[in-house]
Structure formats: structure tokens, C-alpha cells
Amino acid sequence: MGKVVGLMGDEAVAQAVRQSNVDVIAAYPITPQTIIVERLSEYVANGELDAAFVPVESEHSALSCCVGASLTGARVFTASAANGIALMFEITFIASSMRCPIVMAIVNRAFSAPINIHCSHDDTVALRDASWVHLISESVQEAYDNTVQAFKIAEDPRVLLPTSISLDGFILSHCLERIEMLDDEVVSEFLPPRKAEYKLDPEKPITFGPLALYDYYFEFKRQQEEAMRNALTVVKEVAKKYEEISGRKYGTIKKFMTDDADVVLVCMGSAAGTARVVAKSLRKEGKKVGVLSVRLFRPFPTEDVRETLENAKAVAVIDRSSAPGCVGGPLFEDICTALYDLPERPLTYNIIAGLGGRDITPDQIKQMYNIGFKYIEKGKVEDKVLWIGVR
Amino acid sequence: MLFEVRWHGRGGQGVVTASDLLARAAIIEGKYAQHFPEFGPERMGAPIRAFTRISDKPIELHTGVYEPEMVVVIDPTLLIKTEMILQGMREDRPLVVNAKTPPQTLVDRCKEKNIKLYVVDAYTIAIEVLKRPFYNTPMLGAAVKVSGLVKLDSVLKAAELRFSGDILKKNIEVIKKGFNEVKEYA
Known part of the structure; x- marks a missing residue:
């Protein structure tokens, strides 16, 4: 075949x-x-x-x-x-x-x-x-x-x-x-x-x-x-x-090790694969991390996203586009909206990365996860929107 | 295991083709592979790079290559750019260059960094067989020999997808010559 x-x-x-x-x-x-x-x-x-x-x-x-x-x-x-x-x-x-x-x-x-x-x-x-x-x-x-x-x-x-x-x-x-x-x-x-x-x-x-x-x-x-x-x-x-x-499975979103994850990284596009590679290696170090990648951007799969993220302690959302003057990037706003009705919400923070083809590297992704662990420890989000990889 | 290759050359020398053929050879063998050039201003003669990733398992990484397992330098005039060539290279990794005799600075730096230097006179091979300075396919043959990533036969099959007629025949000859003539520089 x-x-x-x-x-x-x-x-x-x-x-x-x-x-x-x-x-x-x-x-x-x-x-x-x-x-x-x-x-x-x-x-x-x-x-x-x-x-x-x-x-x-x-x-x-x-x-x-x-x-x-x-x-x-x-x-x-x-x-x-x-x-x-x-x-x-x-x-x-x-x-x-x-x-x-x-x-x-x-x-x-x-x-x-x-x-x-x-x-x-x-x-x-x-x-x-x-x-x-x-x-x-x-x-x-x-x-x-x-x-x-x-x-x-x-x-x-x-x-x-x-x-x-x-x-x-x-x-x-x-x-x-x-x-x-x-x-x-x-x-x-x-x-x-x-x-x-x-x-x-x-x-x-x-x-x-x-x-x-x-x-x-x-x-x-x-x-x-x-x-x-x-x-x-x-x-x-x-x-x-x-x-x-x-023989290939598709859905509205793709989940990777999200079930028991403390920090879940949400993204769209080619960075998802890199994120999964990093998540796998962090799991080996005992860090509970996962990746949710969005396949269906519109109509936005609100329910699927909410169900996947409801037990996470922190959620990092990568936006590969900037929306100057907005609360955060467009995907971040969608994710926050999806989570808003939960009785207990995970901490959420936004990462603007990879603009204009700037490489989203495994090191950057590690950094994104580490920020989540830091926020969990402090019990609060310090910077809501971070630009990672910008000079 | 994931194996990453970085290719250096100049626009118009077939750097992209060499990387492309290596990836295709791996796919022919049932392996997984990626090939991607670096896209900037595309000018004839400007230094350019291309990258190949090969693995037995599906490749999920979509990021640049920062610590290549092997570096291949197609253009001999780039050999003076020692730090550019050696960037991100770790100990014991092979560097394959197109030269009769590599510049002494490069030889010394390779010794310092414990990098294995391999040379092949791709210029002479290309001029003899192709009658034109296309070093990419002899360097591909050399890279295949040094790394043992894929079988020579698979590369020749990949070349058949790309070339035909007399050009194919000559490219097969130079790939084989590059494969047979590459030597560790002592």
C-alpha cells in the first residue's frame, strides 16, 4: 500500500x-x-x-x-x-x-x-x-x-x-x-x-x-x-x-505525554516535533512535561484543549506571530479562553518565538519548560508574555 | 541513532544536490532522512550550507543542526575559514575536505580539537571526469565512505533518480572515485 x-x-x-x-x-x-x-x-x-x-x-x-x-x-x-x-x-x-x-x-x-x-x-x-x-x-x-x-x-x-x-x-x-x-x-x-x-x-x-x-x-x-x-x-x-x-491517526489536537504532565507546552506547526523530542529527554530526567499541538486552528477545538490541559499545573503557549498591543499572541488568547471556565486553572504564560524564521531550538524549549517549573514553585506567573530567542 | 551532517560550499557548486542525494540514499535503504539547505540571498559564489539528518526512526526535529556528527567542505577556498568549518564539531568527529593538501592552520586546529581530518582531491577527480569543477558528487562519495551512513550502491541509485545518460554515467564514476580515494590525513 x-x-x-x-x-x-x-x-x-x-x-x-x-x-x-x-x-x-x-x-x-x-x-x-x-x-x-x-x-x-x-x-x-x-x-x-x-x-x-x-x-x-x-x-x-x-x-x-x-x-x-x-x-x-x-x-x-x-x-x-x-x-x-x-x-x-x-x-x-x-x-x-x-x-x-x-x-x-x-x-x-x-x-x-x-x-x-x-x-x-x-x-x-x-x-x-x-x-x-x-x-x-x-x-x-x-x-x-x-x-x-x-x-x-x-x-x-x-x-x-x-x-x-x-x-x-x-x-x-x-x-x-x-x-x-x-x-x-x-x-x-x-x-x-x-x-x-x-x-x-x-x-x-x-x-x-x-x-x-x-x-x-x-x-x-x-x-x-x-x-x-x-x-x-x-x-x-x-x-x-x-x-x-x-493507517495514520489525526484529530483536532495532538497530545504527547500530557496525561500526568505538570508543564504542558502548546504550539502549532513544525516546532511541535522539536518540542516532543525535548519533552522526551526531560521525562528521562524525571520532569513531568508534555506537548499539546493544535492541528485544527479553526474551528478552535475548545473542549479537546480544555480536557487535555485541565490537570496541568502550568501551560506555556508558543505563538509564532506577534500581535502588538494584544493581551498575548493569538494562540495564547484561544488557550486562555478555553481554560477560563475551569474551576481550577493552570498557570498560563505566553512565549513569542521563531519570528521571521528564527530557529526555535531545543535549548529554547527547555528554557520554556523551566520557566513553568519556576512559576509553579512560586505559585504565580511573573512575566505573562516572554519573547524567547530575541536579541 | 540520529546522525547530522553539515555541508559547506558556494552557491552553484551543487552543495544542495549532495545533501539531497545523501538523504535520498538513506530513504532508499528504508531509513528516515531530512535534507534542508540554508536559505539566504542565493548568489552564485556565496558561501552556503546544507544539512542532512539520517536516522533509523522517524525524525521529529525541525530545527537547525548545531553539533554535526560530520562536516563536509565541498569548496577548497573555504578551508581557510577554520572556525566556520569547525563550529559545533565535537571530538572524534570526521571532517571531510576537498584538498590536495589542507591548509596547515586547519590541520593544527583539527589536532587541537581532536577532530579526524579526511581529504580527497575532488578537484582533480571532477576535472578529469566531468571536465568541469563540480566537486559535489566526488565529495558525496567521500562522505559516504567516511561515515558509512549508507551503502555506496544506495547513493548510486539516488543519483539515478537525479541524473540520466552521460551525466549519470560520469557522476557515478566520480562518486566511486571520491569513495575510493578519500584518506585520513596524517
Whole structure:
């Protein structure tokens, strides 16, 4: 079953998109996403993928084109990063409001200025409130697996929302790893052609996105909220089905040694693996530490997070993006909110790390855990938001 | 066991390819591997680095390589940058360099730090076979011999994925020559 290959993150996403039999790809290249778009254009050019490839003139046009194509009932893909996401921002809300199950790869890159091509989670975080389902990848394998699952989640009639899969720029997008690819036929069976219940069809004309003022706008938003709540269930269902064909388990979060942990580190993306390596070695020294990594950033898996963290004494949350002027980073605020209703809350503190591709090192992670033990000993949090690795 | 390799060279010399092929060879053998270059301003001739991680178990680390098990220097003009080359290297680890005779400062520092210095004249191998100064594949052969990380055969299979025709034939020849000619510098 499947085959073992060496692929970079971007290549793995492109392969998954090819196997998912997409109908339309509209994208504009931007580092570090470029390889995805290059590979897909090659697949279309050499006949490996029967899809329309639209080389648009900007990201705003890319997503606009995707919206139009998606409304005709097509399976649609695009990819972008950082400034590209910023340029398509207007259309991201339109795509979700019009219930277009577009799949987009976000290859995480820091927002300018200064110009930086490396990883921050700024771009995914910017789309936090855009009513998109956001899946986060921790490895090249997960980038591949998330891409295949994203189409199934997005197109589920209970969801019908655009879905992003994020992978850390360069750290995963340009890192070659050993991955197991599914056979083309297996993916085709997992993802039969999309059946859109409502679509643009000259035979049965309907309208998308017309004017709705105080008479109906409110109801549209409520429907999106319902769809988001459904997505929480659908993500789990799809993960189960995917496990049947791949043998690989997915959920809304990933837990590592959290059951009896005193200090749990919460993070998203490629740092999770490094954190698990450090946690394993600290366990050998007798320190009770664990890692919770968030795979589903939106809809936020509040219950799963709360259940996992309720017995911890201290919780450290890494944000790979800064939110100047906020209480803390965006993931930190989510985690604190999830914990707020607990009768006894763990101590919580936030770590801003790895901005603009600065390496999140095992030493830094050890430091993050040690701060937690220090706070437990003192019985209180001294610095709520710490910047680690900054000069 | 986790084995980490750091490659030094200059933009345009195939540093990334050498690291990539080593990772692919390990994957061909059923091992786990990572390969990632250092991305900065990509200019022809600028010093660049690439990294390979190889293990029998899945690799979860996604961080830089700070204490490599082996360092390979593809470009001979970088050998004067002693501290850059030896950065993070621990005792008994192999340093594989492209040189007829390595600079005396490097030889002395390796002795002081108890680092095993290996040399191969990749320049001559490349010029003889490839007729062009591509030192990456002979250095790959040398690195494979010194580390014993993967079988020579697996590297040749990896090369088949990357090259074809006459280029493949010549690269196979230089990989083998690098493998056979590398020697500990005494």
C-alpha cells in the first residue's frame, strides 16, 4: 500500500493536489509557496492532471477566480503566503460567505516589513476570523495528509467552507523528508468527484452573493457559524476515514505525554516535533512535561484543549506571530479562553518565538519548560508574555 | 541513532544536490532522512550550507543542526575559514575536505580539537571526469565512505533518480572515485 518517497513539503502538497483530481487551479507564485504552483503547472502541462490552470496576475485575482470556479461545482485549489494572503484578504471573506469549498495551501511566511521570506504564522492568523477551516501541518507527511483531507472536509455538505492547510515556510516547504504517499486510486476513491448541491448552472439559474442588508445578512452569518460548528465533527469523521486508508491517526489536537504532565507546552506547526523530542529527554530526567499541538486552528477545538490541559499545573503557549498591543499572541488568547471556565486553572504564560524564521531550538524549549517549573514553585506567573530567542 | 551532517560550499557548486542525494540514499535503504539547505540571498559564489539528518526512526526535529556528527567542505577556498568549518564539531568527529593538501592552520586546529581530518582531491577527480569543477558528487562519495551512513550502491541509485545518460554515467564514476580515494590525513 502506498509508496515511500523523499519529498519537500511543497512537492508533497502538489502531489496530494494532483491525486485529489482538482478541476481548477488559479494561483500566483510567491516564495516559499512557488514550488507548489510550479509542480502543478507541470502536471497540467504534461497531462498528469486534467485540470484548468489559470496563471492569474495577482492573488486577489487568484482567489476571485477560485470563487467563480467553485460556484460552478468544480473542485478548486490555490496556494499563497504572507503578502499574497494580504492581497487576497477581501476575497477570503467572500469565498466563505458564498460557501465555496476551496482548498488553499498557506506556506507560512512573515508579513513585510522588513521583507522576510521565512516562517511566521502571521498569514494563517490573519485569516482566523474569515470563516475558513484551518488545518496546521507539523511535518511534510502531515502537509500531504492534510491536503487530501482538506477537500473532503471543505466539500462536506454540512461544512461547505474554504479550508486552508498551513505548512511552515522553508522549515517544511523546502525540507526533504521521507513520506508515504497513497496510491492514486486510493485517493480517487477517498475523494470522488465533487457533487455540488447548489451551483451556477444556465439550466437552473440561481444567484450567489446578492444584496442582503439588515433583512438577511445576519442569517447568512449564523449559517456560517453553524457550518463551523459542524466542521468540528466533520474534521474528526474525515480523520477516521483517512486512517482507514492510510493507517495514520489525526484529530483536532495532538497530545504527547500530557496525561500526568505538570508543564504542558502548546504550539502549532513544525516546532511541535522539536518540542516532543525535548519533552522526551526531560521525562528521562524525571520532569513531568508534555506537548499539546493544535492541528485544527479553526474551528478552535475548545473542549479537546480544555480536557487535555485541565490537570496541568502550568501551560506555556508558543505563538509564532506577534500581535502588538494584544493581551498575548493569538494562540495564547484561544488557550486562555478555553481554560477560563475551569474551576481550577493552570498557570498560563505566553512565549513569542521563531519570528521571521528564527530557529526555535531545543535549548529554547527547555528554557520554556523551566520557566513553568519556576512559576509553579512560586505559585504565580511573573512575566505573562516572554519573547524567547530575541536579541 | 540520529546522525547530522553539515555541508559547506558556494552557491552553484551543487552543495544542495549532495545533501539531497545523501538523504535520498538513506530513504532508499528504508531509513528516515531530512535534507534542508540554508536559505539566504542565493548568489552564485556565496558561501552556503546544507544539512542532512539520517536516522533509523522517524525524525521529529525541525530545527537547525548545531553539533554535526560530520562536516563536509565541498569548496577548497573555504578551508581557510577554520572556525566556520569547525563550529559545533565535537571530538572524534570526521571532517571531510576537498584538498590536495589542507591548509596547515586547519590541520593544527583539527589536532587541537581532536577532530579526524579526511581529504580527497575532488578537484582533480571532477576535472578529469566531468571536465568541469563540480566537486559535489566526488565529495558525496567521500562522505559516504567516511561515515558509512549508507551503502555506496544506495547513493548510486539516488543519483539515478537525479541524473540520466552521460551525466549519470560520469557522476557515478566520480562518486566511486571520491569513495575510493578519500584518506585520513596524517
